[in-house]
Amino acid sequence: MAELLRTDSLTKTFRGLVANSEIDFSLDAGEIRCIIGPNGAGKTTFISMISGHQAPTAGAIWFKGRNITGLPVYRIARLGILRKFQTPTVFDNLTVYENTELAVLATPTPPRERYAKILRTLELVRLAEVVAQVVGTLSHGQRQWLEIGMLLARDAELVLLDEPTAGMTAEETHATGELVRRLVEELGLAAIIIEHDINFIRDLRAPVTVLHLGRILVEGSFAEISGDAQVRSVYLGDA
Amino acid sequence: MTAAGPAPPSLGRRLTSSEDGVAVLALALFALLPVVVSGYSIYILPQYMLHGVMAMSLALLWGRGGVLSFGQAGFYALGAYTMGLCYRWVPLVNPAYAGMLIAFAVGGLLAAVLGYFLFRAGVRSAYFVLVTLAVSIIAEQVAVSQSQITGGWNGMYIDRMSLTLGDAVNVSLFDDAPMYYFVLVVVVAVYACLRWLAHAKFGKVLVGIRENEDRVLSLGFDVSAYKTATFAIAGALSTFAGALYGTHAGFVAPSLGGVLFSTEVVVWVAIGGRSSLLGAFLAAIGVSFLSNYLSALIPAYWPLILGMLFLAVIIFFRGGVAGALARWTRQPATRSAGNG
Amino acid sequence: MSSTAISLVTDATLLTLTLALASLGLAVVFGLIGVINMGHGAMLTLGAYFMWASIRAGIPFAPAAVLAAAGVALIGLALEHFILRHFYDRPFDTLLITWGFFLVTTEIIKLVFGTSFRDVPSPLPEAFDLGFQRVPAYRAALAAFTLTLLLGIAFVFYRTNLGIKIRALVQNREMASLLGLNIAATYKLVFVSGSFLAGLAGALIAPMFSVHPYMGMDFLVRSFFVVIVGGIGQILGGTLVGSFLIGGAETFFAQFSTQTFAQTVVFALAIIVLRFRPEGLLTPRSGQ
Numbered sequence: 001m002a003e004l005l006r007t008d009s010l011t012k013t014f015r016g017l018v019a020n021s022e023i024d025f026s027l028d029a030g031e032i033r034c035i036i037g038p039n040g041a042g043k044t045t046f047i048s049m050i051s052g053h054q055a056p057t058a059g060a061i062w063f064k065g066r067n068i069t070g071l072p073v074y075r076i077a078r079l080g081i082l083r084k085f086q087t088p089t090v091f092d093n094l095t096v097y098e099n100t101e102l103a104v105l106a107t108p109t110p111p112r113e114r115y116a117k118i119l120r121t122l123e124l125v126r127l128a129e130v131v132a133q134v135v136g137t138l139s140h141g142q143r144q145w146l147e148i149g150m151l152l153a154r155d156a157e158l159v160l161l162d163e164p165t166a167g168m169t170a171e172e173t174h175a176t177g178e179l180v181r182r183l184v185e186e187l188g189l190a191a192i193i194i195e196h197d198i199n200f201i202r203d204l205r206a207p208v209t210v211l212h213l214g215r216i217l218v219e220g221s222f223a224e225i226s227g228d229a230q231v232r233s234v235y236l237g238d239a
Numbered sequence: 240m241t242a243a244g245p246a247p248p249s250l251g252r253r254l255t256s257s258e259d260g261v262a263v264l265a266l267a268l269f270a271l272l273p274v275v276v277s278g279y280s281i282y283i284l285p286q287y288m289l290h291g292v293m294a295m296s297l298a299l300l301w302g303r304g305g306v307l308s309f310g311q312a313g314f315y316a317l318g319a320y321t322m323g324l325c326y327r328w329v330p331l332v333n334p335a336y337a338g339m340l341i342a343f344a345v346g347g348l349l350a351a352v353l354g355y356f357l358f359r360a361g362v363r364s365a366y367f368v369l370v371t372l373a374v375s376i377i378a379e380q381v382a383v384s385q386s387q388i389t390g391g392w393n394g395m396y397i398d399r400m401s402l403t404l405g406d407a408v409n410v411s412l413f414d415d416a417p418m419y420y421f422v423l424v425v426v427v428a429v430y431a432c433l434r435w436l437a438h439a440k441f442g443k444v445l446v447g448i449r450e451n452e453d454r455v456l457s458l459g460f461d462v463s464a465y466k467t468a469t470f471a472i473a474g475a476l477s478t479f480a481g482a483l484y485g486t487h488a489g490f491v492a493p494s495l496g497g498v499l500f501s502t503e504v505v506v507w508v509a510i511g512g513r514s515s516l517l518g519a520f521l522a523a524i525g526v527s528f529l530s531n532y533l534s535a536l537i538p539a540y541w542p543l544i545l546g547m548l549f550l551a552v553i554i555f556f557r558g559g560v561a562g563a564l565a566r567w568t569r570q571p572a573t574r575s576a577g578n579g
Numbered sequence: 580m581s582s583t584a585i586s587l588v589t590d591a592t593l594l595t596l597t598l599a600l601a602s603l604g605l606a607v608v609f610g611l612i613g614v615i616n617m618g619h620g621a622m623l624t625l626g627a628y629f630m631w632a633s634i635r636a637g638i639p640f641a642p643a644a645v646l647a648a649a650g651v652a653l654i655g656l657a658l659e660h661f662i663l664r665h666f667y668d669r670p671f672d673t674l675l676i677t678w679g680f681f682l683v684t685t686e687i688i689k690l691v692f693g694t695s696f697r698d699v700p701s702p703l704p705e706a707f708d709l710g711f712q713r714v715p716a717y718r719a720a721l722a723a724f725t726l727t728l729l730l731g732i733a734f735v736f737y738r739t740n741l742g743i744k745i746r747a748l749v750q751n752r753e754m755a756s757l758l759g760l761n762i763a764a765t766y767k768l769v770f771v772s773g774s775f776l777a778g779l780a781g782a783l784i785a786p787m788f789s790v791h792p793y794m795g796m797d798f799l800v801r802s803f804f805v806v807i808v809g810g811i812g813q814i815l816g817g818t819l820v821g822s823f824l825i826g827g828a829e830t831f832f833a834q835f836s837t838q839t840f841a842q843t844v845v846f847a848l849a850i851i852v853l854r855f856r857p858e859g860l861l862t863p864r865s866g867q
Contacts, residue, residue, distance in 0.1 A: 051457070077459035089457070091450040102447045105440050106458045154458055307671065360854045365615055365670060369803045370853065373846040376800060380843045384836075498796065502678070509675070539690055546682030553675045554662060 004029040004190050005050070005081075005158060010059035012045050012214075019045040021214040022059065027158070032184055032191045034201045036225075037211035038235060043194045044086065046211065047160040050192070051083040052076040063158070077106075080157035084164060088143040090150070092136035096127055099135055099146055103153035117153065125149035125179060141172035145179070152183065161193045165200050177203045198226075210234070257568065258561075262430070262517050269423055273416045281415045283531070285422035285487055287524040292429050292480035294507050294523035295516045296473035299433055301505075302513035303442055304469045305449030306364055309501050310371030311477045313378030314350070316496025318342040318481025320382065320389055323397040323491060335400030338482045346478020347471045354467035361463070375501040382493035394492035397485045418487060425483065426520075429476065433516050436472075445469060506549045512561025522560065586712040587830060593714070594826035596722040599729070599818050601784065602802035604777035606818045610811050611749050611769045614663070614673045618680035619777050619802060620795030621688075626651045626781025627790045628688060631697050640702040648779035654684075655774025659767055667766065688792045701786035721783055733815050745769065801825055801842070804849040808860055820860060825849065 005027040012020040020042045027033055035043050048054040050061055052073040060069045068076055077083075091099050100118045109117055122128045125145040135143060144164055151159050164180070165173040177200050183189050195201055201208065201222060208225045210217040212234050218225065225231055269288075273281050293315050301307045322338035329337045353374070357367060382389045389395055402410040402421065412418040436442055447455040448462055456462045485491050494500065504523075511522025526545070533541040556563050605619045616622075629647035638646065658680055666672040703716040736742035747754070748765050781795065788794060809821025825845055832841035852860070 073456050074459050074461050077457055082459075083457055085453075085457075089451060089454045091447060091454065093450055094446070098443075102443060102455070103458055105443060106460060150454075150458070305671075307674075357850075357854055360857065362854060362857050365674065366807060366853060366857065368615075368674065369800070369807070370850050373800055373804070373850065377843045377846055380839055384840050384843075502682075505675075505678075506682075543683060543686035543690065546679060546686055550676065550679035550683060553672060553679055557672075 002029045003027070004031070004064060005192075006062040007050070008060045008062070010046070010049060010061065011057050012042075012049060012054060013057045018214050020049070020056075023211075023214075023216055025209065025216070027190055027192065029157075029190055030184060030188045032180065032193065032204060032206035034204065034206055034208045034222075035192060035194045035211060036196070036201065036208060037217070040213075041211040042214040043211055044162060045214075047083065047162060047192060047194065050076075051081060051160055053083075077154070080155065081160065082151040082154055082156040082158070083160040084144075084147045084151060084162060086162040086166065088140070088147050090135050090143055090147050093134065095132050095134055096122065096138070096146060097131045100150060100153050103150040107153070107155050121149050121153040124152060124183070126175070141168045141176075144168065144176070148176075148179065148183075152187070152189075156189060158190045158192070161191060163194055163196065165195065165197050170199075173197060173200050174203070176200070180204065202226075257565070258515065258517055262434075265517070265521065266427060273419055277415070281419055284524070285419050286484060287527040288422055288426045288520075289480045289484045289487065290504075290507070290527055291520035291523040292426060293477045293504055294511070294519040295430065295433055296476040296480075297504055297508045298511075298513055298516050298519035299437065299442075299445075300469050300473040301508065302515065302519070303437055303445040303449060304466060305445075305452075306466055306470065307368045307505070308371040308470070308473065309368060309498070309505060310374035310378070311473065311504050312501035313371075313375040313496045314346045314474050314477035315481035315484065315500075316378055316382060316491060316493070317346060317349075318478035318483075319397070319485030319488075319491035319495060320395060321345060321478070322482040322485035323395040324388070326398045326486075333401070333403045334398075335486055336403075338400075338486070339479060342482035343475045343479040346481075347475030350474025351467060351471035354470035355463075358463035358466045358470075372498065372501075375496060375498050379493045379497035382496055389493070392493065394490055397489055397491065399489060400486040422483060422487070429480075430516065430520065433476075437516060441465070441468075506545060508559075509549060509552050510559050512559030512563075512565075514558065515561035515565075518559055518561030587834070589712060589714060591823075591827045591830040593718050593722055594830055595819075595822045596725040597718075597784065597787070598798075598801060598805055598826045599822035600721070600725040601777075601780045601798040602805040602818050602822060603728070603732075603814075604773040604775070604780060605802045606806045606809075606814050607776060608770055608773035609806050610814050610817070611745060612667070612766050613670060613811075614667070614770065615670065615677070615803075616770075616773065617674055617678040617799070618658070618684065619677075619773075620797075620799030621681040621684040622651050622655065622774055622777035622795070623781035623784070623798055624688060624790075624792060624795035625654065625684060626778030627699070627785040627794060628692050628697070628781075629778065630782035630785045631692075631699050631790055634699055644779060644782040647782035648775045651778025651781070652771050652775035655777075656767070656771050658774075659770040663770065664763065664766065685792050692792075694792060697790040699785035699790060717786060721787075724783070729815055729819065736814070800846070804846065804853075808849055808852050810858060810860060817860075824860075 003026060005025070007023055007025040010020055010023040010025070011018075023046060025046075035046070037043055045054060049056045052068075052071055052075070055070050060067055062068070063076075063079060063081060066079075068079065068081075091102070094102075097118060100121055101114065104114050104117050104121075119128065119131070122131055125148055127142060127146055127149060130138065130142065135146060138146065144167075148159070148161070148164065161180075165176050168176065180191060180193070181204065184191060193204075193206075205222065207220065208222055209219045210225060210228075210231050217230060217234060218228055220228070269284075272284070293311050297308060297311050318338075321342045322335070325334040325338035325341065353370075357370060362370075383391050386392075399411075399413050399418070401412055402408070410417065412421055437445075444455065444460055444465055447458075447460075448465060452462055481495075503526075507523040507526050508519040510526060511520070512518030530541060530545070533544075552559055558565065601623060604622065605616060608614050608616050608619075626647045629650045630643055633643035633646050634640070658677075662676060663673060666676060701715075701717045703720055706713040706715045707719060736746065745765060745768075748762065780798075805818060805821035805825050807821070808824055809817030809819070811817070813820075828845045828848060829838075829841045832844045835841075
């Protein structure tokens with residue numbers, strides 16, 4: 001499998017505080033990876049550097065063989081790396097259609113094909129019925145799906161999902177898991193998912209990277225991670 | 240997929256139907272007015288229409304793009320002075336044509352440079368407002384201090400333009416009606432261009448920037464480039480309008496570019512409806528007319544009333560008149576894009 | 580030559596502290612609760628007019644200044660309570676509302692007090708004779724007062740419970756409210772304090788300039804640049820540094836041209852500083 005994303009010794013310090021320390025990370029095309037870790041482990045900082053929202057203090061990021069370290073956010077987005085933020089970052093005052101339209105406008109899709117593409121995307125994320133509704137009136141879960149939908153409409157190759165199921169009901173969480181897996185299988189997306197919901201991660205059956213205090217503690221399958229003593233102690237704070 | 244047949248209208252199409260209708264109506268009224276009325280109104284209206292162009296440029300910048308500027312009048316004055324200087328210095332060609340062209344180019348260039356300088360560095364919108372405020376102060380000061388060129392506080396006189404085509408055609412626009420129609424044609428052309436721009440991809444991205452800049456950036460749009468381009472367009476248009484104003488009014492003084500007039504433009508656009516090009520345009524004309532009329536009647540009270548009106552609009556009617564009208568004529572499910 | 584240099588320094592220092600006094604109210608409000616008070620200049624003007632009215636009514640100088648400041652504080656309270664507090668989450672709206680406040684207030688001032696220039700007599704009309712330069716005693720006294728005021732505010736901020744609460748609020752609003760801090764009351768207090776300071780500045784500056792309805796305008800943009808250059812949130816150090824740079828630059832350039840042209844140059848320079856250090860000179864660069 002082709003390597004899609006790689007970080008070499010990626011480090012980020014904020015005025016003395018080390019958020020990420022020498023992270024060597026690798027992701028293949030079409031792969032899902034979950035990133036877990038206690039609060040303050042540096043998970044969001046890590047994907048912020050990949051998406052370009054934070055500039056690394058040291059180290060490098062490679063995407064499809066190209067060095068993208070320190071590129072501005074919009075350039076990285078154009079390369080196909082798209083990010084879903086921790087709090088849904090959508091256009092609350094616009095309709096579902098208009099939100100997705102903006103994502104499509106960011107692609108070279110010719111005008112007469114845009115409408116079809118928007119509707120296709122909305123069907124994928126189960127929002128086709130609310131196409132004309134103003135986003136601010138949607139449920140929290142629906143807004144998360146909309147944001148994911150926008151990333152798809154934008155022809156993402158790698159999606160960075162920051163806690164996609166935060167605030168969702170159990171049923172919505174399950175649906176999100178299905179959605180992500182289907183997207184990866186059908187569209188060949190790669191995904192890095194920061195999550196706290198154990199069930200969601202287990203259902204995804206994807207490899208897990210555990211971060212702790214800014215470093216990679218251990219990586220492996222869900223079964224391996226959940227049986228790992230180190231991980232247990234980090235989460236449960238064993239003496 | 241909803242059972243309802245036609246595509247759910249996007250941002251553009253929903254606004255189009257009713258606003259276009261009103262625009263056509265307004266055009267008809269303006270076109271017929273000189274037939275019915277004559278005298279001062281016909282003389283002064285082109286000036287207000289040019290104010291309206293400045294207002295439309297602010298509506299694009301602020302209403303669509305979310306970038307407030309307290310400095311558009313600075314560009315306006317620059318345009319007027321440019322026209323005056325062209326009449327003084329430009330040989331051979333019709334100075335008015337040179338004035339219009341140079342004004343457009345210089346205004347656009349200055350705005351582009353300032354915009355690039357600031358937006359590329361990520362200067363926040365709130366600070367940008369203060370910069371534009373400083374710009375209008377600077378503009379007024381420059382006009383005063385460079386008195387050898389500008390005439391300082393005494394101002395500058397400008398000839399009334401003529402339409403020429405080589406040596407064959409020479410139509411003087413000295414009389415009210417011909418000038419009126421010339422300005423009307425220009426204004427309609429500007430409106431048409433802006434309306435097209437606002438509903439095209441560019442305009443939609445601008446609205447996105449206004450609504451959630453981070454999201455737009457993270458979708459891959461170069462936000463600062465869009466803001467710079469919009470500011471440049473607004474600057475170019477305001478300067479261009481100012482040039483025509485100059486040759487119409489025949490006179491320009493530093494106060495045209497100053498803070499007080501600059502903020503009046505914001506008041507017009509706020510009242511008319513910042514997201515509506517037509518609303519901003521009509522409000523500029525309406526408020527200017529009202530100002531003219533009432534400040535003769537109740538000179539002490541009119542500015543106060545205008546200030547209170549402005550406050551009321553900001554607090555209660557964020558979408559201005561256009562937004563309020565749009566809200567009352569829409570069904571609740573698909574709200575209008577006219578406000579906010 | 581050195582006497583010119585010294586007189587330059589004296590001028591710059593006096594201007595710096597005058598600017599600092601004028602900008603303080605804005606720095607407090609902008610820095611602590613993020614409100615861009617475009618009515619700051621109008622509040623300054625109001626303070627000057629209240630001062631004029633109080634002096635005319637026979638009230639002695641110091642109480643008159645406090646009275647004027649209190650009057651402006653009251654108006655600020657009304658503005659905050661009835662209008663502004665509903666818009667804190669929309670910074671652009673607060674900007675426009677306070678601008679509307681400026682428009683309305685200025686017109687009311689014109690109606691009530693008329694448009695002709697007014698004079699507030701200086702309580703210290705003498706001047707210190709430094710040989711090469713005469714320094715008006717009042718300006719020197721005002722400079723000293725401003726320094727004392729800044730120190731006093733520093734004390735409140737860093738040594739009192741109230742100061743700690745306010746700084747907590749600024750750092751982390753959510754956390755502060757969870758800790759039981761009354762957000763609404765704190766915002767009110769900050770805005771009213773800012774208004775008081777603006778009114779006080781207007782009252783104290785009045786003897787130095789002619790009082791007219793637009794006198795605050797001059798200080799509005801300069802105050803904003805003082806605060807931005809110095810750093811938002813750096814209430815004390817930032818205001819001083821910003822005032823020093825803006826005031827100093829103005830004094831310097833005024834040697835070669837008119838006062839107003841010097842102001843123009845300084846604005847242009849401030850815009851350049853803004854572009855390179857948008858968080859201000861004193862604020863440490865963030866990790867971005």
